[in-house]
Amino acid sequence: MLLQNALHASLTDPSLEVMNFLNEIAIRFPEAISFAPGRPNEQFYEAEKLTVYLDAYCRYLREERGLTEAQVKTQLFQYGRTNGHIHDLIARMLEKDEGIRAAKESIVVTVGCQEGMFISLRALFSAPTDVLLVGMPCYIGITGAAKLLGIEIVPVTEREDGLDLQELEDTLSRLKAEGKQPRALYLVADFANPSGKSLPVPARKRLLEIARGAGFLIIEDNPYGFFFREGPRKPTLKSMDEHQQVIYLGSFSKSAFPGVRVGYAVADQRVLGATGKQHLLADEFSKIKSMLTVNTPALSQAIIGGMLVMNEGGLLDANREAIRFYKENMDATLGALERHFPRSEAWARDVTWNVPEGGFFLVMKLPIEADEALLEQSAKHHQVIWTPMRYFYLGSGGETELRLSCSYLTPAEIEEGITRLARLIRSALEQQPARALSVG
Amino acid sequence: MLLQNALHASLTDPSLEVMNFLNEIAIRFPEAISFAPGRPNEQFYEAEKLTVYLDAYCRYLREERGLTEAQVKTQLFQYGRTNGHIHDLIARMLEKDEGIRAAKESIVVTVGCQEGMFISLRALFSAPTDVLLVGMPCYIGITGAAKLLGIEIVPVTEREDGLDLQELEDTLSRLKAEGKQPRALYLVADFANPSGKSLPVPARKRLLEIARGAGFLIIEDNPYGFFFREGPRKPTLKSMDEHQQVIYLGSFSKSAFPGVRVGYAVADQRVLGATGKQHLLADEFSKIKSMLTVNTPALSQAIIGGMLVMNEGGLLDANREAIRFYKENMDATLGALERHFPRSEAWARDVTWNVPEGGFFLVMKLPIEADEALLEQSAKHHQVIWTPMRYFYLGSGGETELRLSCSYLTPAEIEEGITRLARLIRSALEQQPARALSVG
Missing domain, CATH: 3.40.640.10 (Type I PLP-dependent aspartate aminotransferase-like (Major domain))
Structure with a gap:
């Protein structure tokens, strides 16, 4: 029997455990729409x-x-x-x-x-x-x-x-x-x-x-x-x-x-x-x-x-179709966020996100903590998965933020996923009234 | 400009330089028969x-x-x-x-x-x-x-x-x-x-x-x-x-x-x-x-x-032919060593080698140093390359030993290579009469 704490110190570092938690959530809730993986879309691959x-x-x-x-x-x-x-x-x-x-x-x-x-x-x-x-x-x-x-x-x-x-x-x-x-x-x-x-x-x-x-x-x-x-x-x-x-x-x-x-x-x-x-x-x-x-x-x-x-x-030329696909997915994500988190409604007012110029990812800021408990609730009761931003910080930071990856889904899945995400956050806010959290 | 000695210490360690020297010798003397690379033989590979x-x-x-x-x-x-x-x-x-x-x-x-x-x-x-x-x-x-x-x-x-x-x-x-x-x-x-x-x-x-x-x-x-x-x-x-x-x-x-x-x-x-x-x-x-x-x-x-x-x-079964090939190559190497370094001749008496039970490699011990100078002479004047065993020791050791790899050659190349090696060692011994070196 080996003692884990006699192995290299990096092995007990939380950042190396992150992937395990995300994988586990994905395995436990295979039907959930997942905004977690930063994977490219597979529609462009041909085995032949x-x-x-x-x-x-x-x-x-x-x-x-x-x-x-x-x-x-x-x-x-x-x-x-x-x-x-x-x-x-x-x-x-x-x-x-x-x-x-x-x-x-x-x-x-x-x-x-x-x-x-x-x-x-x-x-x-x-x-x-x-x-x-x-x-x-x-x-x-x-x-x-x-x-x-x-x-x-x-x-x-x-x-x-x-x-x-x-x-x-x-x-x-x-x-x-x-x-x-x-x-x-x-x-x-x-x-x-x-x-x-x-x-x-x-x-x-x-x-x-x-x-x-x-x-x-x-x-x-x-x-x-x-x-x-x-x-x-x-x-x-x-x-x-x-x-x-x-x-x-x-x-x-x-x-x-x-x-x-x-x-x-x-x-x-x-x-x-x-x-x-x-x-x-x-x-x-x-x-x-x-x-x-x-x-x-x-x-x-x-x-x-x-x-x-x-x-x-x-x-670059060979990727024109992929470039268009990821642009449309990001547009679909941004559009769905606008619709499902309307600024006109009080509960959604303090939910914000950035508008990336490209790529696979964007970050949402919530008026509540986006922690593993919220992720568990999200996967279990709303069938939608995302990544807590805290994972990407050393020490403190990102407690109220989550990452959405929109590369691996279809526009229809994105629409449904953001609908579910809005439901999660609305219900979490109703259960736990918005606290005075710094959301920068 | 970066200073090499500000980079990680391993990069100036001689053992990481070994391959460079061997590669360089192989490039400079492409016609030489090389007992250096521990590569498998390619005759078993089929692109199809x-x-x-x-x-x-x-x-x-x-x-x-x-x-x-x-x-x-x-x-x-x-x-x-x-x-x-x-x-x-x-x-x-x-x-x-x-x-x-x-x-x-x-x-x-x-x-x-x-x-x-x-x-x-x-x-x-x-x-x-x-x-x-x-x-x-x-x-x-x-x-x-x-x-x-x-x-x-x-x-x-x-x-x-x-x-x-x-x-x-x-x-x-x-x-x-x-x-x-x-x-x-x-x-x-x-x-x-x-x-x-x-x-x-x-x-x-x-x-x-x-x-x-x-x-x-x-x-x-x-x-x-x-x-x-x-x-x-x-x-x-x-x-x-x-x-x-x-x-x-x-x-x-x-x-x-x-x-x-x-x-x-x-x-x-x-x-x-x-x-x-x-x-x-x-x-x-x-x-x-x-x-x-x-x-x-x-x-x-x-x-x-x-x-x-x-x-x-x-x-294992799929490798029967390869197993036979490497056995025959090792046998050919051992046989050629026996013939070209005959115990009956004074110059060859203190040249010894081990008889491996298998694998790609054997080690010869010489009554002179098997160093880079001898390797240079070997490649240049006798068109045969091998690996100084010193490379495989930390600190001192292996100064009079060389490694022969017999995996990558044909039996005919092995025969010719060992012939050249005998010529090299005989001439080196004649130039530099055998000293009282411990060849244990």
Whole structure:
């Protein structure tokens, strides 16, 4: 028998338990409409396409890259280059879809974006005084990875218009006084998970300046950037990055599909070694990756590679239908909220939500606590599931907020789900009259 | 510009540089016969089979598991269960091929065995006084992963007949006196990489007793167990494990193919939580995996799943041809060594090697140093590449030894390669007359 408290401390951290609770609720109430999972919609997936993509990639290897049959087989079946074999195709995609110019050698193909986060943290964080800055609320993939590595996390508030840069500067001064060294700031600049918020372009410029002054890198994670509801899309921080200050993390889980588990990191920073020779941060990432997963599965890379060569190098055009779908779902969610939480009715007056420019998520603020008890009541008596925002805060925060994900449902389900949510909240407010809670 | 010495300390550790040196040699001398890579041979791979396996798995899901078309699509494309969806098929395989009985819930499907090592270490190691025991010489995958996590590694010598259990017991006494806690011992009991050695059955029993007494777990890594040269195969420690003392790590990289990146961990240990409830160590592994790679690619799992259902649940029979191939290669290597390093000739008298019972590797001992200078000379002037054993030691050790991997070559290449190796060593000995080196 092992004692849980003798295992690594991260394992008893509540944030690593969150998923269990959400999964359990979903299993116990399978008929409930769920606004919880940040999953892409499956209507765009076709099993038959898998072999089409695979064939296209093999043909590309033979015809464009001049590989022999034996070399193609080696590429698909054998151990390969640690940083991947579709790095050149990803470099071309980034230029076409995002205006990001990155040398192919600076790209590390990872097992989903999550491995990219983990590798970035392991590479950059060394001393116990090194700290990671994150916008708060924050995606649990990065805080969880930091906890696995015992990295201190310092939150900076995310406001309606994105990261609070004044608070960031104050935090940097405080950290300096404490002898702490911010090594990186993690950020989803476009349609963040969980908040749905985006950083305005002037703030992106200012953030790059602040980072340069304070000597930390920005880890820009951009899984949702394609899915704008209101255009035009903002330039990524990486596309504005003239001084290699940004590690850019990309994912194919939303632009292709999650089961393939392919993401990538652009790590074009120069590293000065002890011998005076320079190399790329991507080369350091390679050493870490070789001790985590050795390679990203060759077959997964081949499928993404096939998708890229079949779509003239980019995936933005291939995602037009998906972009429209997610826009319509977000519109449907916002419309249903307007109708079912009418400002004209007293009970609904203090229920508010943000209006994201795109992505999968939005946040509602209630005049009551959006805790596990309310979620239990919601699932059991109203057959609707959502995610308490408290899960995305370190320490306190988000107690009266909930996250709605509108990516995985149909417009009809969204309409019915919001109807049920309104019923829940109305009845909860009637049971427990609105208290004087700060709902900011 | 980043300074390498401000990055994580593991990145300047020589063991993480090893692969770079070997890769560089292989690139510089592409015509050389290489005994370096521990890769499986590719002659058994057929690209056409990929869709056959995939189809077989989908058919199994529909017909045996009763999934609808939509559910099959979800399984292939969507995010899924963190610990994987072929855990039940792996449980059946383990019983059939290895006589290991493990509940399917105790199995974690990983991105290659490497992820299983990393997860095991992260879960078990917490306090700075926790130490990892390893047989020395040791596979760099485990020492590298331990270094990423800053875990102290304590070596125990591997002798001709496997791990030195007396030294292990002495080491345990010493660690106790130092206030250190051995949490786990990592071991490849069958045909180890790099040594090719196997632990005799009585020593396996004794090791389980020692581990039980001292309260550490055994991490048994078994990538080569199928490939015996002389039968019968020995029982794995896991199959002898009556008290859940063994975390068993398996790999499909050799029994199927490396590019699929599927491995697994059997973690059937009970964990007592703070609330008094018990759960499986596999449940803790799930939390860590969710912060590393989220899921093992569904498609990779489907291919292995298809292979398993097409082979009546096991892979041992499906590997008969591969088992024969690797046996013949090892026989060819041993035969060529006998012929080209004849004991009757003075120069060859102090060149020795071990005779593994199976696997991919053997170790030669020379009366001179088998260092990078000799390897450079070997590749450049004799067109033959091998691996200095020093790479597999922490600190000193292995200076006069080299590893030969005979898995990736044909018997004709082996014959020619050993001929060249004999020429190299003879000429090196003539240039640098044999010194009084301990080659024990």
